[in-house]
Amino acid sequence: MMKFKLLLFFFLCSVILANGQNEDPLEKVMITSQEGKTEVRTNEQGELLVNVSPEDVRKFKAHAAVRYSDFGAKGDGITDDIDAIAAAHAFANQHDLPVKADEGAIYYIGGKERTAVIRTDTDFGTAVFFIDDTKVENRNASVFMVSSSQEAFELDGISKLKRNQEKIDTSLPGPCLVTVNNSNVNHYIRYGLNQDNGSPQTDIFVVDKNGNVDMDAPIIWDFEEITEITALPIDEDTLTIRGGRFTTIANQAESKYNYHSRNLAISRSHVVVDGLEHRIMGEGEHGAPYRGFISISDCAYVTVKNTILTGHKTYRTIGSAGKPVSMGSYDLSVGRALNVSFINCSQTNDINDRTYWGILGSNYCKNLLYDNCSFSRFDAHKGVANATIRNSTLGHMGINAIGSGTLTVENTTVRGRSFINLRSDYGSTWQGEFIIRDCVFVPEDGRTASAALISGSYSGQHDFGYTCYMPEQIIVEDLHIDDSNHPEDYQGPAIFTDFNSQMTDESYEEKYPYVRSEKVILRNVTTESGKDLKISDNPYMFEDVEVVTE
Structure with a gap:
């Protein structure tokens, strides 16, 4: 059975020339340049020992590139090549050389705790990588880590x-x-x-x-x-990673919140990932969730383009409230990162198949972009400041966000329950503005549904740690709502869902008041049903919102 390759680790392998060694708390690499053959081995402590003969040092420099086979990678789909891969990158980092995978190679990466640290341009090409997560020593250890040589x-x-x-x-x-x-x-x-x-x-x-x-x-x-x-x-030069056909052999762990991070982690600014593909095989009746095969954190100016990803199967467990919950599992993860763009990206499975979780999870980000993407969802958990979705299609989980600044959705089709969902678990808050322009909304992917543009829930009785807002202004321009499949008692699409069914008159008191929208501007909003937009099924809650139809 062909097996899998790839991923990295949140701590770095550092390298020093000759007999030097730089220790990292969780990973150690020693590179020497002594007479004899070039070889990669490990000692009893699991440390990676790399000797590169002086002749090979000269040869690799003359070739102006390093290949995995130079360090003993077999690429036969059977031998675990992670040590050779990590050694190649360690040497390349030391000499500022690019790394190239061997064309036609099939690299198997087992469950050993070893991270290949990438600090130079890397071309995975058309090589195949099988990453086997069925027996993993450390689920938090990335397979590949794109890191900076800078120190905070x-x-x-x-x-x-x-x-x-x-x-x-x-x-x-x-x-x-x-x-x-x-x-x-x-x-x-x-x-x-x-x-x-x-x-x-x-x-x-x-x-x-x-x-x-x-x-x-x-x-x-x-x-x-x-x-x-x-x-x-901030590293101001751009590091580029190209190609690669990665397949994760999914873990078979118990379905609990034991997130796996066997991935390509990026913690360096100014990085481009171009043409990568990631697939998943072997998902069974149970499994632990994933944090994201491409995981971007603590950096800025990262672009992922021309990339194909895969949604993970949704498993259920018992949540912190003692009741069953579906576990989020991601192929894309972005945390504490600025100016991150996904351009011309898609996923292998149906974006409307509810057996697979939404592909992106993000926290503490600013300036996220989808452009020409077809994904099951966009999601900002712990806030995003400014986000843009354009020329894209969003599937069954739609657009989910809390945050601030401007959320712009342009020339995009959304097939979720609402056009934009303000996450109720974090207060359905957005301190800023929504702009929706030249879009199509197909509620519930065409299933029988009552259409609503903005959904959320807010009781006013829970302290989220901050004041919660609705968008101060919402501009909707050239939007078509395909609400042809609606219930018999359908009264037309709503701008807002019923955020609080108990708030129907002035007697309801919010312990933590919600700052509601001031103005909604509608320009050329059409519906398949022919029915006009209404403010909400709970008009009292939104009675002070000014709705302007132009």
Whole structure:
């Protein structure tokens, strides 16, 4: 049986020439250049020992590239090649050489805890990689890690920050990615079947060497106190990863929230992934969820294009509230990242097949883009500041988001339950504006349904850790709603679903008041049913919203 290759690890293999060694807490690599043959082996501690003969050093430099076979990879689909792959990248990182997979190779990667660290351009080409997750030593260890050689450092003298602050009082060696935390304030206190106590207040933004904040991705929170603030210098040259035909042999673990991160993790800024394919085989009756085969975090300016991914089978477990829940499992994951784009991407399975989970999960991001994508969903869990979806098709899970700034959807077809769902588990909050333009909405993928553009739920009785907002302004222009398959008592599509069925008059009191929309502008909104839009099935809740039809 042909097996699988790939993935990486959230800690780095560091390399020093000659007899040097740089230790990482979880991974160690030693490269030497001694007479004799080039070989890769491990010691009793599992450390990777790589010797490259002086003759081969000269040869690899003359070829201006490193291949996996240079370090002993068999590429036969049977031999576990992860040590050879990791060694090739370690040597390439040391000498700033690109890496190329061998054409026609089939690389098998077993469950050993080993991460290949990528710091140079890599061309996987048409090589096939089987990654076998049936017996994994460390489910949190990535197979491949695209990392920076830069190191983060603490910033001193900054004790407070303000939302939309334009400058921080510091001097830096160059453009940096700044991450700030206040562990004494909790945000995103989740409500519902996966309830939790929230996460420490955090933000991430880019500054130049003089401390000027890039206002395209502004500071979004007031920090009255800062418990940690760090700066990571941004790699300004672009690292490119091309090709690769990856297949994950799915884990057979118990269906619990034991997320697997056997993936291609990216934690370096200015990275392009072009032409990668990822498929999944061997999913059975149970399995643990995945964090994302392409996992992007703590970086900026990353583009994934011309890439084919696969939705994971949905498994169920018992959530934190003691009741059954469906577990989110992702092929794309983005966390604490800015300016991340997915261009001309799709998935192998039907975007409307409900047996597969939505393909993207994201947290703490800014400026996310889908352009010419066909995916089962877009999702922002713990907030996104500014997002754009254009020229795309979204399947059964549609557009799910909370956050701030502007959410723009253009020339896109949405086939979910609503056009945009404001996630109720995080307060159905969006502090900013929605722009919907030149789009088609097919509720429930054409199943019998009552159409609603904006869905969500808010009782006003739960503290999410922040004030919750509805979009201040919603602009809908040139939208067609295909509501031809509707119930008999259908009164026409609603702008808003009933966010709180108990709030029907002024006697209802919100302990944590919801800041509702001010204005909805409708321009050329048409329906297949011929029925006009109404404000909501709960008109009282939205009676102060101004609706302008132009």
